[in-house]
Amino acid sequence: MSRLVMKFGGTSVADLERIRRVGRLVAAEVAAGHQVAVVVSAMSGKTNELVAWTDGAGAAAQGLEPSDDEYDVVVASGEQVTAGLLAMTLRNMGVPARSWMGWQIPIIADDAHGRARIDDVPSENLIEAMDKGQVAVIAGFQGVTRDGRIATLGRGGSDTSAVAIAAAVKAIRCDIYTDVDGVYTTDPRIESKARKLSKISYEEMLEMASLGAKVLQTRSVELAMAKNVPVRVLSSFVEPGEAPGQGTIVCDEEEIMEKRIVSGVAYSRDEAKITLYGLPDHPGVSSAIFGALADANVNVDMIVQSHARTADTANMEFTVGKRDAARAVEIVRAAQPKIGFEDVKVNEDVAKVSVIGVGMRSHTGVAKTMFGALAEKGVNIQVISTSEIKISVLIDAAYTELAVRALHAAYGLDQL
Amino acid sequence: MSRLVMKFGGTSVADLERIRRVGRLVAAEVAAGHQVAVVVSAMSGKTNELVAWTDGAGAAAQGLEPSDDEYDVVVASGEQVTAGLLAMTLRNMGVPARSWMGWQIPIIADDAHGRARIDDVPSENLIEAMDKGQVAVIAGFQGVTRDGRIATLGRGGSDTSAVAIAAAVKAIRCDIYTDVDGVYTTDPRIESKARKLSKISYEEMLEMASLGAKVLQTRSVELAMAKNVPVRVLSSFVEPGEAPGQGTIVCDEEEIMEKRIVSGVAYSRDEAKITLYGLPDHPGVSSAIFGALADANVNVDMIVQSHARTADTANMEFTVGKRDAARAVEIVRAAQPKIGFEDVKVNEDVAKVSVIGVGMRSHTGVAKTMFGALAEKGVNIQVISTSEIKISVLIDAAYTELAVRALHAAYGLDQL
Incomplete structure (x- = not known):
């Protein structure tokens, strides 16, 4: 009997009608002979509502550490609700099912609350239930620390939950249902000739994901690659009776017969370019700049250094995320006396x-x-x-x- | 160091402003030298929203058993949210705190999902945390079954959670904060001369509760009586800086110095009277009527039988809850051939x-x-x-x- 993991994001479970649609997709895979584990996110909008509350509860905070462990307690409730509702829906369709919270499986995570990493997923309980023919409906995005606290995996963490579960139960595949029907050669909103890829390698998907093609969370692809779990991206938005398309399979490069030199064109408008003019041309300058940025957790992406023809100085250009741009400028300005450049400019266009x-x-x-x-x-x-x-x-x-x-x-x- | 349990219902934690008010009340008790455990309900309205979803997810049910265990998974999320938010709020006030779900303590309950009873509350973990000066913020209304599923205690179950926790940690008292400032000699909306009682015995409170004075859930009073936990009812609706009143203490009869013959006048409009006319006057008639009602789980309250002066027949009057009235009539009608009465009438006025x-x-x-x-x-x-x-x-x-x-x-x- 082959095991299959299916994962549904927030928009796919946004209301009861959509949860019933998910139920039908799950029932179809059960009917096709699979033992199924389903990983669900919070209903679309729920997580934002919960986060807003935690912001409010934390509003009185002045100079105190953020209460990340309690943030996790609040936010993890969203997936709990979806898991319970989908389990009820499946039973009412005649499909045996039960919900599993992170602490019940358990999905053991480290205690980096709000962005925890999964340490281990002992799978005996899940496999025992699945072997009995019961669909395991799993609250995504959450785990439990070794001292019994709830820990969440960060935004998009349900993809990672799904891949971790797939690896733990030795699933033949992890199907990630989302609001697009696969991975395209580029953004179809820009290029109508974009084609859906039937397969893409883990490495390519990682580059796509980190470059702004927001189909899969980067960590989930890394984990899939490490555990060699084939991941399929496909759409949950199908009408009753209609089968979902084949989607795109993310797999090992070796399993892709039809080799392409270039698989896709990605773009990102989230960058800002920062230029430092008139840098002294001696060792240690780069280290001073990027050391200061790294200390402040500002991620630097592209870097290029050019020498002015007419002087003993150089210019340095680098990119950071748009939301980090102002902070990055502050940091280099603060280091100006030490570094000794002449001017700094930001270009967000x-x-x-x-x-x-x-x-x-x-x-x-x-x-x-x-x-x-x-x-x-x-x-x-x-x-x-x-x-x-x-x-x-x-x-x-x-x-x-x-x-x-x-x-x-x-x-x-x-x-x- | 004396331990104190405080419990806040849904209206007391209905929004972030009220949760901050609760935070101040808790902080005041900590400042007064108590080790505090706080039990919270779901934010007012949340449970209804969650229940509506479970009804929707169960809407497709036809002849299937209700998925009560999954209902519990969904509904218990409400208290989880409040517990996390209050813990954050307390920390931001400088009061060390952490949240505890039913499964973390654990509050061990039986598997009668939706109306579970608490079996046991091992208190080592709680006491250890409280001894460290950490306020324990506990999600009410929920426990965990011996096989690790979430079980809820039924409506109003947070009162019961609070009393059970108070017994487990040997608290000096369990303070139930609600939207009234105590137990009155009668409903002040009817009699403006109603007086707040400073003390009332468990037995009296039980009669009050079961008669429609909806201040405390009956089961919580029974548990308090069994474990001899003094319970205080008082209002959470106090302005910043203002202390809550003394409320009403529910305690053992022996501890009430000032004895009264009558402590209160209660009323209930939730009853319907059913009258059976022309019952044959022979043994087994009552048993046939009330046996049939008991089999259908209809609770009968008052019963009186009177003999007609002119015949060998009797009339029987009894009361049931208004919502059971129609069903009760159906049941006795169905048994009419066997019982042999002449007519049945209902009076809901x-x-x-x-x-x-x-x-x-x-x-x-x-x-x-x-x-x-x-x-x-x-x-x-x-x-x-x-x-x-x-x-x-x-x-x-x-x-x-x-x-x-x-x-x-x-x-x-x-x-x-």
Whole structure:
């Protein structure tokens, strides 16, 4: 008997009608002969309501540590509600089911409340129940610490719960139901010729996820890769009687027969570019800048340093998340006496566009195609960064759509 | 160091402002030198919202057993939220605190989901935390079964949770904060001369509670009596800086110095009177009627049988809860061929008025005073029932207020 994990996000369980739709999808997999575990998020909007309350309860806080463990107690209640409701719904459809909270399985997590990591998922209880033919309806996003407190995994953590459960019960696959029907070669809202991928490798998905294609949480993909759990992304929004599509399977590179050089074009408008002018050209400068930013937990992405032709000084450009930009400027300004640069400027009108593909490892000319396609459209490249399976460029935000479409065509993704 | 349990109902924690008010009341008791455990209900309205969802999820049920265990999973989330929020609020006031769910303490309950009874409350964990000076904020209304499922105690169960915790940690007292400031000699909305009692015995409170004075849940009073936990009823609705009043202490009869013959006048409009006419006058008739009602879980309260003067038949009158009236009539109608009565009638325009007092045990003339006072006002008595510490009469509902005021005066309760 094969075990299957299904995961439904907040929009898929937003109300009772949608929970019944989820119930039908689960019942269909049971009828197809699977032992099913279902991981659910809080009903859409519920988590925000709960978070707002915790903010209110914490409003009197002045210089006190945030009560993260109690935040978790409040917020984890959302998934508890969905799990109970789906278990009731399934039973009422004649499908044996019961709910499982994180502490009941248990999903053992560390005590980094609000962003805990899963340490261990002893699976005996779950497997025993599933072997009896009972659907396990599991509250996502939550675990229990070794001293018995509730810990949540952070936003999107239900994806991670689902993959961890799939690994623990040795499921054949973890199906992540969401509001899109798969992973596309690029954002279909920008390029109508975007194609749904039938398969994508873990590494490519990781780059996609971290670059703003918000289909799967990064940690869940990392975990799936580590545990070699095939993950399928597909839509829960199907009419009664209609089967969901095949979606996109995220799996090991080796299992993808049809190799592509580039699998997708991603973009992100969440970046801001910070430029430092007139840096003294001596060792230790970079370390002083990025050390100060790292100490303040500001994530720096792309970095480029250029030497002015006319002087002994250099310019430094780097990108940070837009929400960190003001703080990053403050930090470097505070370090100005020590570092000794002349001026700092922020540009928020930038976008990062990336081409991603495991084929880059073995193919040359990928960068050439990219730069050629952008040049042809008159798109100026401000910063470049690369990894083994990705090339990213920072451009003027106004050119985002143009650049995405040009690259999508240049790599033949329109004709997949 | 004395331990104190405080309990706050749904209206006392209905929003963040009220939760902060609760926080101040708790902080004051901590400052007064108590080790405090606080038991909280769900925020007012939350339980109803959750119950409505479970009804919706169960709507597809046709001939299936109600999923009571999953109902409990959903509904228990309400208290979880309040406990987390109050713990955060207390910390932000500088008062060390943490939340405790039923399964964390644990509050061990039987598996009668939705109306579970508390079996045991191992108190080591709580006492250890309280000894460290940490306020224990406990989700009321919930326990955990011996096989690790969430079980709720039924409506009003948080009072019972509070008393059980008080017994387990050997608290000096269990303070039940509610929206009234104590137990009155009668309903102040009917008799403005009603007086707040400083003390009332468990037995009297039990009669009051079961007669419609909805201050404390009956089971919590029974438990308090069994464990000899003094319970205090007082109001949570005090302004910042203002101390709550002394409320009313519910305690052992022996601890009440000032003995009264009658402590209070209670009334209930929730009754319906059912009359069976022309019953055959032979053994087994009562057993047939009340056996059938008991089998259908219909609670019968007052019963009186009278013989018709002119025939060999009798009439039987009894009362049931208004919501059971139609069902009760159906049941006796179905048994009509077997029982052989002539007609059945229902009267819902009745009220039960009762005088309650432990002094009745040792004083005569209580009934005489009652009947005299009612006769003087022209109130006709339809049915009478008595217990050791209570006399109840069923009257025309239109006379309820008149009767309550007359009795309140007759026993001198106006001048307490």
